[in-house]
Amino acid sequence: MNKVIDPGSVDRPNSYIGKSVPRPNAKNLVEGRGQYVDDLVLSRMVHVAFLRSPHAHATILAIDAGSALEVPGVLRVFTGRDLTQHCEPWVATLAHLKGMKSAPQRPLPPERVTWVGEAIAAVVAESRAAAEDAAARVRVDYEPLPAVVDMESALLSSTPVIHAELGDNLCFQRVNEAGQVDEAFARAHKIVQATFYSGRHTGLTVEPRSIVADYNRASGRLTVYHATQAPHMMQAVLAKQMGLPEGDVRVICGDVGGSYGIKVHVYPDEVAIAVIAKIMGRPVKFIADRFESFSSDIHARDHRIRARMAVDAAGRISAIDVDDLTGIGPYSVYPRTSAVEGNQVVNLVGGPYDFANIRAKTTVVFQNKTPTCQYRAVGHPIATAVTEGLVDLAAEALGLDPVEFRRRNLMKDGGYPRTSPAGMKFEGLSHEASLTKLLGLMDYPALRDEQERLRGQGIHRGIGLASFIELTNPSPFMYGVGGARISAQDGCSVRIDPDGSVVAATGVTEQGQGTEAIMRQIVAEAVGVPIAQVRVITGDTLTTPYGGGTWACRGAGIGGEAALQAGLAVKEAVLKVAGAMLQAGPEALALVDGQIVERKSRQSRMPLSELARIVYFRGDTLPPDLPRELLQTRHFITKQYPFAFTNGVQASWLEVDVETGIVRLLKHWCVEDCGRVINPLLVGEQVRGGIVQGLGAALYEHCIYSPEGQLLVGSMADYLVPMAAEMPDIEVGHVETPTKESLLGAKGAGEAGTAGAPAAVMNAINDALKPFGAKAFAQPFTPERILAALGKVPTRSPEPAPSPPGMASPAWAAPPASKSGGFFARMFRRV
């Protein structure tokens, strides 16, 4: 079964696939009637507030909760020692990332804190407010230890080692090399190079991390209502760490207020909630507030990359050499690990281009900062920024238009399947067609004319392009082979109910991207019923087939394929019964719009509801040996390709005020090839949303640390996210190169926007600044950095590194413990 769905086929009368069908659950959401975890109220439910470390690194000498327990409404205070025997520690490594190491981590640390914001005690009370009152009274004696805060010096012998048993602060290192790199540089016509920085940032989901865990002592069952992307994975992890049979753990996801990868990880404080629920035998709720989210949600994208590119006289790339350094937290995050981001930079750099010689190295080092892990487009934005930044530098060095340079070097359409120099297997991409489409959408020549005309008036606009590849539909080669119980397959059960309505239960989950909508479309089309008759169940480990949840853009390509195959199987089963009932061969019949019809004439013979009634209530009227399974389950896993790679290209058109350094985003375009588009409206909005997250990274978002390891952002006045007034209109176009791995032909689309946007903005800024010979490579591209590139203000280093002796440290407000940054300077001084 490797025929791809043909959109023009007459066999598709219920043709929902490819249509912009609105989401069924959106009506609830626009009326304020969604059901998020914090909306849940259970009998005898209690609330937790965590006390969190104000030190980047310290020994816990003593914790005194006596005064805290006197606060009215407070029930218990748990520390790391209290939970030790109830939960096994975990170590987040993957066997296939050779040499990777990390230290065991517990829900609450019994002896030592290793980052500002690490939870060290849990206060349980009848209300969150009372729990916070009590947390403020818990007395902790710390002995501060030296903190590792600078990734550049993390591996020096003079730097303290965070986990002595590991020997050093190296989590993982990898060099990927192909061809003759040094030789290519030696004989290069031109070499371009730059050092790129990507600032650490965080996802800032509008709904914070949320969990309610409930343990029933009588049945021995743990039920967890969790804003998570991967309920089956959480079921496996909680069962394993708490020593429960997996069948006694149920994880349920209702509506989730945004994830983008933030909610796919195992958080020690959330595990603590499950353990506390088991100890107390009642529901326990924890909703992270915004302040604690800054230091306890995973961070991402803290990189310094030295990169260079060699080109020949014909303007062809001959080699790329990349040295990536990234600073994670003190632990790799479970179970996906904190080395994957650096590893993906290595795998993806240079991705769209046709060249032979590559060396890419990543060094992943531990630090006493918030742990980092996968966040939307993991590694792609960095790989794309480095690649596309080098491409524009090379074009400039050769005197070529950036479009022309790309045309000479992008992998040609046709000529697939092929493998990149980094070893990535591509089934079929469309870089050339996508670029052509993009240039048409944006009217590239007109923009260049406008740029030139306005330059004459002292107005500086820039165009930035970014070609990219994106990995989707991951196979077990991503996590499973490394030993992680993360499922790369997925399943869907489709059943017909007596009234002819259809229920589909799927292992992929919904966080707002429209999983339920596309499942409905696929199942309605596969079975042959009006879409209004299809209901979808997601997010419940007890009632859905075993699956992997939503991550790495697998919902449509893998979950959708399972749904398609299950739906087709149900139709096949229906037609066999219909054939028996109607004295016809099943091949002469079809199921269309909920009616069994004659395939050729389309004449209706019987409603589906009638067939279902017979099967369920009058089975005596059917031949005794006739199979009549109106419920079919199918699981799908990709077979040939470790990832279904997609491709795309983006353009940013912006204006730089060269006196103030402020960037005004005028317009943004993206042409994306995600294979078969199931719902253009949903895909388009995923791309737009992803782009804006990338624009936020490019211009605003930065988790800044002091030299002592204090996180200097603790509010939304310090950590700036993109808001409506600064964001441009975004035009999205598509090219479709379906995958032949599945009937559906769909690849993933959710992360493409984020992958390319920062690179496009960087290139546009540098294009705008070309008349001044100024360049900027450190993200976020703040007004200060742009003015520094223009030589109008002194440069401050990309990160506030610990000062060498004798130099003043960067002049951010010195914070009181854990309350810091500009916003707090305002608030603190006032009071």
Place this chain on the structure above:
Amino acid sequence: MSTALNVSLTVNGERVSRRVEARRHLVDFLRLDLGLMGTRTGCEHGICGSCTVRVDGRIVRGCLVLAVSLDGAVVETIEGVSDRGEIRDLQEQFIARNACQCGYCTPGMLMTAADLLRDNPRPTRAQIREHLSGNYCRCTGYHAIVDAVEAAAAGRNARAGP
């Protein structure tokens, strides 16, 4: 002087009376005392806009208003505004354009959009963006939201006539 007080106010047309801790903000009052979950906090310090509700006819940050200060006030939440049908066109446009993805920011966004259209029936896209500039959305990137508000405004103007 007391840390808990009686307060009587109107919420979505219903008179409610409760004894409330002085420190409880309006959002917690709505959620914990009245079970109205459509209003929510995303930051609890007045920046993200998820908590936007109407008090005495004007939009405010529910997380920066004490429930006890609202004795005699008239509060409208997304549930009430929705049930009255006042924003049906905005809601339909949000659905049609997928301007609501995860839905968490949506009630606050709709309350603010309704506020805009009441005072400015013919907003430009820039004016829409400006008025919504205090409502954080992480899913949509705002473009579809602006389209939805623009379309709703056009629909109202068409119905209203020249």
Place this chain on the structure above:
Amino acid sequence: MKAPPFSYVRAASIADLFAKWEASGPDARLLAGGQSLLASLAFRLSEPSTLIDVTRVPELGGIAAVGGRVRVGALTTHAELGGNELVRQQVPLLAEAVPLIAHPAIRNRGTVGGSLAYADPAAELPACCVALDAMILARSASAERRIPAAQFFTGPYMTALGEKELIAAVEFPAREQQERSAILELARRTGDYAMAGVVARAQLEGSVLADTRLVLFGVGEAPIMAHAAAAIVTGRPVTGETIGRAQAALDTDLNPPADQHGSSEMKRHLARVLLGRALRRLCGVEEARAA
């Protein structure tokens, strides 16, 4: 981020307010719009014993013309200030400033008195008051006094208000015929606190500025009157050359602390740029700008 526990009382009149304030001890705080106070309590940055709600004190409200001035009651919200016809006509600078303040929902609750008492160095209204030569009417239980705006803002989040003294109203002079004013600020995003801002106000007689007041905000511990820069552009035609000298003179007037947006040098640079733009706007010279 739940606030710590506190008591709450509501004042029904100004006399009632002072009686309650006196009775409630040193840790009581006045609650007006609450947009700054309640946010700070969410972070538990202070633990007041009592909040005294002043929002229903009639003596603190209202906008009225009073003998050639516009008197704005302390409880006037930003939204009311910006939408008031008297203010638009007589003190247009304030109407120009209001849309720069935060966002609509905040402006519906935040008050003029609250903003001035809070005295954020990067806020717009304090700088406007200084530029407009406003008079702050302060009241205590036993006395009233008038404090010129230029003397009111004494440091970051610090004012000349005494213990148990509040702002009752602010009086602004009505604009004169030739008065020109402008407020410009640079913020990362709409509604953010300014990285740097300038309020410029002068009488324009032909091409010559008189009675020039240039007030910088976001670049010091309080709004800063740029005396040296103002002196250079007063009494002579404004040209590119005088603007350049005025910008250079800012180095005398300013000593900006660094913050998360930039170094001290960056603040100086932005102040210079804004000053040039404000002066050109005052004189009616348009900046090059494309759509």
